[in-house]
Amino acid sequence: MSRSQAQTPARASRQWLAAQSREVRGYLSLAIAAGVVGGLATLAQLGLMAWLISAVVVHESALVTLWPYAAALAGAVIVRSLAQWLQETCGLEAGLRVKARVRAQVLDHLAALGPVSLAERHSAGSTAQLVDQVEALEGYIARYVPQATLAVVMPLIFLGVAFSLDWLAALFFLIAAPLIPLFMALIGMGAQRLNEQQFQAMTRLAGHFLDRVRGLTTLQLFGRTRQATEEVTAVADDYRRRNMKTLRVAFLSSAVLEFFASVSIAVIAIYIGFGLLGYIQFGPADQLTLFSGLFLLFMAPDFFQPLRLLAQHYHDRASALGAAEGLRALLAQTPPQGPRMAPLDSDDDTTPLRARLTEVSVTHTGRGRVLGPLDLDIADGEVVALVGPSGAGKSTLLQVLAGFVDAESGEVLLHAESRLAWLDQRPFLMQGTLAENLRLVAPEASDARLREALSAAQLGDLLAALPEGLDTFLGERGLGLSGGQASRLALARVFLSDAPLVLLDEPTASLDPDSERRVIEGLKQLAAQGRTLVIATHHPAVMAMADRVLRLEAGQLHSQDVPTSPEALS
Amino acid sequence: MKEPTIMKGSTIMKGSTRKALGPWLRLMAERRTRLLIGALLMLATLLFAIGLLTLSGWFITATALTGMTLAAGGAATLDVFTPGSGIRFFAVGRTAARYAERLYNHDTVLRLLADIRGRTFAGLSRLSGRELARYRAGEWLNRLTADIDALDNLYLRLLAPPLVGLLAILVVAGILALAMPALGGVLLAIMLPLWMIVTLGMAVAGRGPSARRVETLERLRVRALEHLQGLAELRTFGVLGTHREKVEHEQRALLDDQRRLGHRTALGNALVTLTVQGAAVAILCLALLAFAAGDISAPVASMLPLAVLALNEGLAMLPGAFVQLGATRTAAARLNAEAAVPASDDGETTLTSDEAPSLTFEAVTLRYPGMGTTPALEDVTLHVAAGERFAVLGPSGSGKSSLAQLVVRAFDPDAGSVQLDGQDLRRLAPQALRGRLAYLTQHTELFHASLADNLRLGLPVNHDLDEAAVERALWQALWIVDLDGWVRQLPHGLETWVGEAGRQLSGGQARRVALARVILRDAPLVLLDEPLAGLDATTAATVAERLDTWLDGRTALMFAHNCDALPLCDRALALHAAVKHAFAKGDASVLSDPRD
Incomplete structure (x- = not known):
């Protein structure tokens, strides 16, 4: 038995998705490169802002003499915005191209399978595959794939800069850093469970609604429309009550991420403050300056930003995986050869x-x-x-x-x-x-x-x-x-x-x-x-x-x- | 070339947003306290984030200055514990507020979902048979679901975020103004135009393509379905490529609109970054100038730009949401158009006795919407006496079902009249009329519910039967359709779940459940x-015999391909598409009279 047969469907779907992203790797690499450039521009912006404050407040320089720094700061902001635009546009183009490619492939394959093979499937189901499942690939390719790389690369770059400023402060980041895979797993588990449960429940709910709409004529004939309307509302409300129980747990994973991001900022701010006051006698704390202190503080939110974005895009991945499973199964069918x-x-x-x-x-x-x-x-x-x-x-x-x-x-x-x-x-x-x-x-x-x-x-x-x-x-x-x-x-x-x-x-x-x-x-x-x-x-x-x-x-x-x-x- | 769906789409696009979304906003306004609390929680999350960064910036600068003074041998004191605990408070508060906000707002969204579905369903349930017939075709249900989904998220995407974003701008401007009024003014001068651009501006920018995208997606669906359903012809005639080009054309149009929308969203997002970061830089420079002039302290000067930076979180999602406003509006407008059709239940509620009525069709002509000029029934005259059983026989498409549709007032005739006991049906409210009749439709419609629930639907709406009597009635009806034995041996009996559209039952069983439901009325x-369609000969004979007894003392109009598929009838009439016109005019069309 070959290894490809032994692997789980989920893994095969992931590989199929990876193969699809390879087809547009040019655009995706460009999107990732733009993301890295944007991150570096952000670092430059934050550093320059800290530098300006420090120069004016500590070194009492006049702001007019610092105009080259101010100009560089403006430049960094512009580069950052452009990079963000480029990342989004390239991701979008990659997503659209994958959709066009896969849709053409599925269309040709369905045609090659012919009407007899298709008769075994519901034609509305095949249409849904061709239209909706292919649509579901876009978010994954356009947003999730570039962000998955950036969520690893960007924190590492930030960490390097933080180390050069103050290794103890960087340590606070680093404590969070090994937790990053844990975060991702947590986000993943939470989002996945949330997604699956919500999807199932939503499907049942939508099913109930559609069932009643489909039978509207019968309900009218038996004079039961008011009763059915109350039922539609009641079922949706019941769904809400049951759903809230699971949401209470599912949202905890994102709360954990939020907590770490907030607490890191707080810990770093307090460490730097006490270090600057000279209360902390060990490590590099006595080397802290207003510049390095502010720079580290400015960096803290952006250190976690790529992860938060990844968490936001996680549902794109879940829906793409679901779609991939159906599409893969379809494309695996062998079409007849003909006379x-x-x-x-x-x-x-x-x-x-x-x-x-x-x-x-x-x-x-x-x-x-x-x-x-x-x-x-x-x-x-x-x-x-x-x-x-x-x-x-x-x-x-x-x-x-x-x-x-x-x-x-x-x-x-x-x-x-x-x-x-x-x-x-x-x-x-x-x-x-x-x-x-x-x-x-x-x-x-x-x-x-x-x-x-x-x-x-x-x-x-x-x-x-x-x-x-x-x-x-x-x-x-x-x-x-x-x-x-x-x-x-x-x-x-x-x-x-x-x-x-x-x-x-x-x-x-x-x-x-x-x-x-x-x-x-x-x-x-x-x-x-x-x-x-x-x-x-x-x-x-x-x-x-x-x-x-x-x-x-x-x-x-x-x-x-x-x-x-x-x-x-x- | 005529393309009705497109024409409909473009007229909807011209309608105003307020008119389209108005009814739904009013519906949501019924929960205004909830919406307000949800928005306040969002705002609180944002303010905690602003507080955390701002206070940290202030703290670091203040400690740095104090530290320098101390190092230089000067005397300085700084209360480190108040800001320290403030920072911890904001950190924990932000986490808690965020968690509470997500939970509370999801609850709200789910409540709104129940409201929206209930309202849509109530609207749809008032549609007449004429409208339902028009909507029944094809992808309408899919479209309906998509349209409702588009409204489900209205609050979380389009209502709360812009409001919260605006409030956050005002709060931050207030903080800046406290330090130095001019700075607050500068921030408002930069951020308010940005807010307008990312909401209204993006809505205008995305208007055309996003409204069009909804229509294009639907056309792609139709073309794809055609492609698959017509595969046999398309392949054999060697024209697969020609039709594939049509599918490709719709896909290209869709991708082009998605690309346009994506580019505009990206532009909007980049604009938010550019403006917010630019504003932070500008405020930084101005604050440093003010510090140099001695107007504000150094810690305040370094905390102000941080407050501006935190605004990014409140505005970042707006371009993506508003560029799609056109799609939401199209969805809302379509739902309004579909669910707000004036009800056709005009007519006074005058009902005579419970006695079997007579039924008369007098020179009735009926045209279906979309069926062109060919009438489904033309100049049909027919009289069924009180207590008579009348059979109408003929192939499908010969107009049998149309006669029934007229009796239940799913349609009103285009000419002529239908009378019950000599009274024009148009003067009877459909609800009152339907209370007096029971109609087994050609198409079996069962619901995804228990067998008992499906049957109970048939009971008279205001019956005064107790539980035991209802139970007896259910079993009696099941006996008539010869299903009682089968139900008794089911593990869950009457509580057995009937699958979606009755799929767990065989065609014949589903048919008989529907018949039992009609009997219960x-x-x-x-x-x-x-x-008796879909029943084997033995069962059909049993059911026909029991129906025969049950039908005594009722007026019955029955339809079938031929007389064998019906219980005994007094008179029968053969109906034929080609002679439809002729049959109706005279007694000559009465082919057989079994009791003669």
């Missing part, structure tokens, strides 16, 4: 072949073998009807031809460069106009061709009835079109494409007799154009128009009926 | 849409 394209010659050289299946079998996990092993030759221009009870493998056979599902064994060959057209019971309609929906498959088609295709698909009278014609807007899920009309729109797409191989899965299912008749009329026209049609169907009228009717039972080709119209083959 | 008018 091989090769020039196909039939055995007797008379009829050219469109597709050849040799010993093809398909197995679904949990369902066993659903198709084959079977051999099948489909001639060019042939109309093949696939019949048989549901679950017999009709759809699977179409999916194998379309390349949505791989044959487990055997070989699927399509004649070189066979373009495909597909039509199933739930035609895909996008948000857009009628014309846009048609041009999707034929971007160059003229309006005239669109009208032609619509009338070939028996939608001419609908088009004539629409005041806005081809520019009529079809809403989400084709609102405004009946099932039959949607089927015929899908058929119009087939007419627009010049694909020689057309795969149709139950094109006439759940249509009223009139729509059914019109769709079959359209199919006949397609056949007349010399296209190869493979149709899974229950419908006698469709079987009647086929050259060959193949009966599938339990994945096996049981009988090959004699072509109903032998002349169609010649 | 014990109403004189019953509408049953596919009551």
Whole structure:
């Protein structure tokens, strides 16, 4: 067993995130460099401020003579601001680039997995992965990753400066320094627990709310809306009461950090004060000056600032880890390869072949073998009807031809460069106009061709009835079109494409007799154009128009009926 | 090209912020004491931080000067214990205040969350079927959640921090003014414009992109969903790339807006640093000049810039919050638009007896919103006598459910009228009307609650049954739908939890629970849409037989694909999309009359 398999999912997610940050390491390094420059400028600013006070108060210099220092001070402030801007901008760019990259990757992968693999997942769930989970990566890359480095580097630099000023004061920082990993762990544990619990509880709470909104019609029908409103408020309030208990503990970790930061300032101030008064006789205390004392004091808050920022960004990390786990699992799925394209010659050289299946079998996990092993030759221009009870493998056979599902064994060959057209019971309609929906498959088609295709698909009278014609807007899920009309729109797409191989899965299912008749009329026209049609169907009228009717039972080709119209083959 | 969502977005963008956020601010104002205490705790945290740094600076300078005097052999005394304990007090106080502030304000936010959800739900529950049908589609629920989330944080991001920031500026200016009035004036002259820029200025800078970002994210979601749902066609037709380009286009638009917002936030943040640090340097120089002139002491001169530095903490979060104000406003405006639609429950509450009523459709035409010009029902006339059982048969989409929607006043007809006992339904308030009827919808809607809770929903709203009678009624209803045996053998019985949308139950079980719920209503008018759908033949026969008895003495309108899927009916009517128009006009459409 390889080590990568043995590791925990959390660790694998962390590694995946690290790999994503490596892709934008240029921007991230720049962000970190800017952060370090900003930190150094801050040190310079604080030092100069202490120096100015000391010079004026102790050495009684006139401020006018100190103008170069004042100018340097102003310069340090400007550099610090610019560096902060650069750090944020570079982090942002890194985050945006990672999002764009990962989203493209996920989009391509989902497409490669194909509709059959996707059917096992909820399409809304996959959309959420593509949109929300990818969004969740930004904060981590843009803010957390640079800050994680800065939270280690900056305190060390500050510590070095503090040592050169007064080692005993630096010791107070140093006492805090070994505690830094402890802080981080504390912050991490606290934030993680907080995040997990809040996330779970929030999800349940949101779930309750959405559940009631979804059932609003039922609540209205039973006259229970007032009761449900009270319930929504009560559940949210109950959530609050239970949540506050955990928050009381969870907030302690940040309180600890706050406490150390505050107490360090207090201890250093008091140590320096007593040292300056000469009350402290040991160590470097007698070397303290107003300059070094003030400088150390000024440094104290900024010593802890990177850690406090890291604590603020910690929830970015938690949500990115959650997202990474889902995305990693998705990207790990292997997509199907699809059929091989090769020039196909039939055995007797008379009829050219469109597709050849040799010993093809398909197995679904949990369902066993659903198709084959079977051999099948489909001639060019042939109309093949696939019949048989549901679950017999009709759809699977179409999916194998379309390349949505791989044959487990055997070989699927399509004649070189066979373009495909597909039509199933739930035609895909996008948000857009009628014309846009048609041009999707034929971007160059003229309006005239669109009208032609619509009338070939028996939608001419609908088009004539629409005041806005081809520019009529079809809403989400084709609102405004009946099932039959949607089927015929899908058929119009087939007419627009010049694909020689057309795969149709139950094109006439759940249509009223009139729509059914019109769709079959359209199919006949397609056949007349010399296209190869493979149709899974229950419908006698469709079987009647086929050259060959193949009966599938339990994945096996049981009988090959004699072509109903032998002349169609010649 | 028409893009309704975008048009809606741009009209919302033009609305004023006050109008959009107004209702929500008023809602929050009901908790004004809490909000005030929370803000004061925030301010206290900030003041403790200022106190800690300022006093420490004063202390170090004072001790340094005293130490120098002592070293030079001069006489000097300094009370070290008062400032020392002051420093410790501020250090501990800052920690305690911070902890209390976080806890208290989270409590507040959670209370506001309950308020906001309650209010939104109350608003939504007044929507008529017409509006609900329009919102039902697609991603509306997701959007609703996102919009509510945007308001949940209104107080912690946009209300308290700017107020606290402003107060902190005033307090620090006050401290400076105590030392030297001119310094306070200088600080106000620098910081007040900065405060305006990081609040109002950032809001204006982020207005366009942040409002647009909400819409773009939604469009990206729609395109992504299309891409996945249409994968079969897109792949086979070889146009995956063309549609992917559409998804990419939305993603680019989103990233561009996010980049714009990010750059503006970064600029705002850098501006805060530049101004606060610059102000500290300016105050330092002025204080040193004042010291040289003998106006203020050295310890005071060195503590003043420290007080200014501490302001950074109070202003640092503002640019990031305000640049997103446009998004919050868009969310609020959308919720207002959705939840504040005037209720359609006009009509007087006049109700006659509990007797089974007669039901009449008279020349009814109904058009659904967004369905174009094709009416769902056109010129339909139909009379169901009191106590009669009438079946409407036909394939889905033929308008069966529309008839039921009219009876429950989810919709009012565009032409014609629906009458109960000869009385136009529009004169009845929906609440009163729905108390008299029970409707099994085609779509089974169960709630994430116990079986008993789901069933109790069906009981008449103001029933006077005691616990035992309710229990008997529940079991009686379960017996009719032939689920009593199954429930009895469940480990938790009636208290068994029904999963989200009834997912723990099989389709047929969920359907029967919904039917039992309708039976419990014990109403004189019953509408049953596919009551036996998804049941196996044996169960269907049992349930049909028991329903048959139960239906005695009630007026019933039933809908199904064919007559076999229904209990016995007096008359049946075959409905067909193509002949919808024709059927309604005459008795000729009555295909079968089983009791003839």
